[in-house]
Amino acid sequence: MTLVKTQKLCAAEARVTRVEHPCRAHVRLHFALPSFPKSDPGQFVQISAHPNRDDAPRELCWPTDEMPRPMMADWSAEDAFLRRPFSLADRRELADGRSELTVISRAIGRGTRWLDSLQIGDALNISGPLGRGFRLPAQSDTCILVGGGVGIPPLIYLARQLCEARFSDVVVILGAMSRDLLPVVLTAEPACNGAARECVLLADGVSYPSIVATNDGTLGIRGLVTDALREHVSHAGILADHTHVFACGPERMLHAVAEQTRALGLHCQLCIERMMGCGMGTCLSCVTAVNDASRPAGWRWGLACGEGPVFDRDRLKWD
Amino acid sequence: MNCATPNATDPRLATDLCGVRLRTPILTASGTCGYGPEYADVLDYRRLGGFTTKSVTLRERPGNNPERIVEVRAGMLNAIGLANVGMDRFMVEKLPFIRTMPTAVFVNVAGHSMDDYVRVAETLDGADGLAGIELNVSCPNVSDGLMFGTDARLLRELVAAVRGVTRRGKLIVKLTPNVTDICDLARAAIDGGADALSMINTYVGMAIDTQNWKPMLANVTGGLSGPAIRPLALYLIHRVYRGVAREAKIPIIGMGGIQSTRDAIEFFLVGASAVAVGTALFIDPTLPVKIADGLCEYLESKNLQSVSELIGQVKLPA
Ligand SMILES: Cc1cc2nc3c(=O)[nH]c(=O)nc-3n(C[C@H](O)[C@H](O)[C@H](O)COP(=O)(O)OP(=O)(O)OC[C@H]3O[C@@H](n4cnc5c(N)ncnc54)[C@H](O)[C@@H]3O)c2cc1C
Ligand SMILES: Cc1cc2nc3c(=O)[nH]c(=O)nc-3n(C[C@H](O)[C@H](O)[C@H](O)COP(=O)(O)O)c2cc1C
Ligand code: FES
Numbered sequence A: 001m002t003l004v005k006t007q008k009l010c011a012a013e014a015r016v017t018r019v020e021h022p023c024r025a026h027v028r029l030h031f032a033l034p035s036f037p038k039s040d041p042g043q044f045v046q047i048s049a050h051p052n053r054d055d056a057p058r059e060l061c062w063p064t065d066e067m068p069r070p071m072m073a074d075w076s077a078e079d080a081f082l083r084r085p086f087s088l089a090d091r092r093e094l095a096d097g098r099s100e101l102t103v104i105s106r107a108i109g110r111g112t113r114w115l116d117s118l119q120i121g122d123a124l125n126i127s128g129p130l131g132r133g134f135r136l137p138a139q140s141d142t143c144i145l146v147g148g149g150v151g152i153p154p155l156i157y158l159a160r161q162l163c164e165a166r167f168s169d170v171v172v173i174l175g176a177m178s179r180d181l182l183p184v185v186l187t188a189e190p191a192c193n194g195a196a197r198e199c200v201l202l203a204d205g206v207s208y209p210s211i212v213a214t215n216d217g218t219l220g221i222r223g224l225v226t227d228a229l230r231e232h233v234s235h236a237g238i239l240a241d242h243t244h245v246f247a248c249g250p251e252r253m254l255h256a257v258a259e260q261t262r263a264l265g266l267h268c269q270l271c272i273e274r275m276m277g278c279g280m281g282t283c284l285s286c287v288t289a290v291n292d293a294s295r296p297a298g299w300r301w302g303l304a305c306g307e308g309p310v311f312d313r314d315r316l317k318w319d
Numbered sequence B: 001m002n003c004a005t006p007n008a009t010d011p012r013l014a015t016d017l018c019g020v021r022l023r024t025p026i027l028t029a030s031g032t033c034g035y036g037p038e039y040a041d042v043l044d045y046r047r048l049g050g051f052t053t054k055s056v057t058l059r060e061r062p063g064n065n066p067e068r069i070v071e072v073r074a075g076m077l078n079a080i081g082l083a084n085v086g087m088d089r090f091m092v093e094k095l096p097f098i099r100t101m102p103t104a105v106f107v108n109v110a111g112h113s114m115d116d117y118v119r120v121a122e123t124l125d126g127a128d129g130l131a132g133i134e135l136n137v138s139c140p141n142v143s144d145g146l147m148f149g150t151d152a153r154l155l156r157e158l159v160a161a162v163r164g165v166t167r168r169g170k171l172i173v174k175l176t177p178n179v180t181d182i183c184d185l186a187r188a189a190i191d192g193g194a195d196a197l198s199m200i201n202t203y204v205g206m207a208i209d210t211q212n213w214k215p216m217l218a219n220v221t222g223g224l225s226g227p228a229i230r231p232l233a234l235y236l237i238h239r240v241y242r243g244v245a246r247e248a249k250i251p252i253i254g255m256g257g258i259q260s261t262r263d264a265i266e267f268f269l270v271g272a273s274a275v276a277v278g279t280a281l282f283i284d285p286t287l288p289v290k291i292a293d294g295l296c297e298y299l300e301s302k303n304l305q306s307v308s309e310l311i312g313q314v315k316l317p318a
Helices: A053-059 A110-116 A153-164 A225-236 A251-264 B087-100 B114-125 B152-165 B182-192 B227-248 B261-270 B287-301
Strands: A002-005 A010-020 A026-033 A044-048 A084-087 A090-093 A099-106 A123-130 A142-148 A170-176 A210-214 A243-248 A267-271 A287-291 A299-303 A310-312 B015-017 B020-022 B026-028 B050-052 B069-072 B075-078 B104-109 B132-136 B170-174 B196-199 B203-205 B222-225 B252-255 B274-277
Touching: A026 A110, A026 A123, A044 A099, A084 A099, A084 A110, A084 A153, A090 A153, A099 A110, A099 A153, A142 A153, A142 A225, A142 A251, A153 A170, A153 A243, A170 A225, A210 A225, A225 A251, A243 A251, A251 A267, B020 B104, B026 B287, B069 B222, B075 B227, B087 B104, B087 B114, B104 B114, B104 B170, B114 B132, B114 B152, B132 B152, B152 B170, B152 B182, B182 B196, B182 B227, B196 B227, B222 B227, B227 B252, B227 B261, B252 B261, B261 B274, B261 B287, B274 B287
Parallel strands: A142 A170, A142 A243, A170 A210, A243 A267, B026 B050, B026 B274, B050 B104, B104 B132, B132 B170, B170 B196, B196 B252, B252 B274
Antiparallel strands: A002 A010, A010 A026, A010 A123, A026 A099, A044 A084, A044 A123, A090 A099, A267 A310, A287 A299, B015 B020, B069 B075, B075 B222, B203 B222
16 A cells, blocks of 8 residues: 655555575565656665554554554564665566566665565565666766675666666676675676676666676686776776766775776766665765865765765765 | 544644644654655645754754764664754755745754854744744753753753743753753753753663674764653653643653654653654654544544643552
8 A cells, every 4th residue: 555655755565576586695575566656776765674564553443441552563672673775676667557676685684684584475665766876878878887795786777777778888797705695697607707798687688798706706707896897998998988887885896996987087976875764864874975165174974865875986075 | 433534634633832733743853854855755744743853053063973873772873963054054945945834843953052042043033934943952962962951050041041032933942861850950941931841852872883892873972762762751751741841831742762653642641742753754754644643543532522631641550
């Protein structure tokens, strides 16, 4: 049931439609909602582990002489309290008119373990789409998608959008610690020499030439995605001014991608992660330093959930 | 037994809070709902009792370094550090939207010195479209934030000074639980001329990362909010209502971990005239409307004509 819906934002109950385990560490959840506003890759949703419990009193009849039953069952101590942010990893419109969203989650704590336990038909409460996503360049430009580990999900949705917009010059560089931590389905063995080849099924029907790097060398090249990026750019003979790098991953990786792309003069957008309390700009917790010439100090705190999570490289202040 | 149409604008929910007509007794708490535009897409302000803005200070404050929040069992710690654009920009950038909001709006004011508070309060009192101000004398996350909130003499002086420049709007004083005897502070606020009390702000707390032995918050300490503090908040409201506010006929806006209709009813029963939802808005911004709907059903089931029939009616042992 949709609780609230406007054109920009919806907070609604979704039902799990498919559960996949692309690798040991990640679960790929698909869930359907009656509808979902327009969204962009890089935007995220906030997921609550308490699907609509708070909605219960509509059907309740308060007993006259007893205390009423709580609207929300008291949450058990192990339950995650706040919502948890997840990048949209895909989105499709279903034949029956519903929207199907995908997130890929790595179980690291209370909330993500709960997501991991969900089964088809289970309910979860979604609000979104939130934040600002990736901005697409000209269709003829070169796009390089660089994803590290748990930063891969938004790039999958981006690949879907590039595919639908008929971008043809796209290369995907994916990295993980090890083979069984890479949250995608392989259709062929990735090259160990850094050559881009179609070996990854990014999303249903979406595939682009890809390079895979693992820290331990169990898949693709041994090393970091930034090694793969440097290697690829030096061989591919790209036009710097018409090349856009889109990256998401651990902070250190983003740092390295920022430095590399700056040195090479490539455009670059980075999707960052911050601790988020609300995802809607009210708690002011998700700050990151952004350059702002209009401020005396030359910078200010920007909200990752509002101005981001995707930022142009030069907007972020690196220390 | 159910209300024919559960409706947050049911007349039984209409509440008079120190002379301000509220559609429902459910408000939003400062710092958890921004300045209005943030939730405009999801929360129907026509069905909200009242809205309290994030704290405004005389000068802009960038706020603390991250991490600024951490989730803990049954709640969260925050050390935002009163990040806000400052009064001048507030008047230009935030107030125009606030004026269009179809609900009673209270602007929360914080400061470093008596003079800071007075200047901000005076400016706001001159602005149209506000129901009043809420004095935040209880922020635990700035170095001198608790100064006024923990010293009864200072608090009385501050409230009296702000009272002097608050002629059109109502003056609410928000109390901190981080004191030995909250009744002393409540009395001081009332003596200074407060129209209402709101309570409580957050409890000072800490969380440590056991991997690297560092505090989870850059500010080291933070304010604990959420269901973890609900019983504590309930108790302090109970004390202030019985000890000070009932006799002085000063209403209390109760807050601290409210997440459901049931929680809100508990607060009314110990003496709150209205309640505010804070941290729980992060999980569901529409909660104040749902609580109002639930309250309407509850009144129906108990055959009550108004929320005022609940206030302070907890049945204590003889
Ligand atoms: C915009 C955005 C997009 C994200 N997209 C994805 C995604 O697509 N897939 C995915 O698996 N994860 C994603 N994350 C991270 C995900 O939100 C956290 O892993 C999750 O909130 C942890 O919840 P938990 O209850 O399992 O962990 P907790 O038990 O709360 O904490 C476990 C650990 O995770 C850290 N943590 C908690 N919350 C966050 C957070 N919001 N960001 C970073 N670290 C956190 C804690 O500090 C702690 O070390 C994203 C985060 C953001 C901000
Ligand atoms: C992230 C956050 C920011 C807050 N900022 C303010 C503030 O600026 N001024 C203020 O008076 N109270 C502030 N508070 C306190 C709340 O208004 C409220 O008093 C407290 O959180 C208890 O209610 P709750 O448990 O429902 O959140 C803040 C609370 C949180 C969680
Ligand atoms: S997450 Fe609350 S302001 Fe960004």
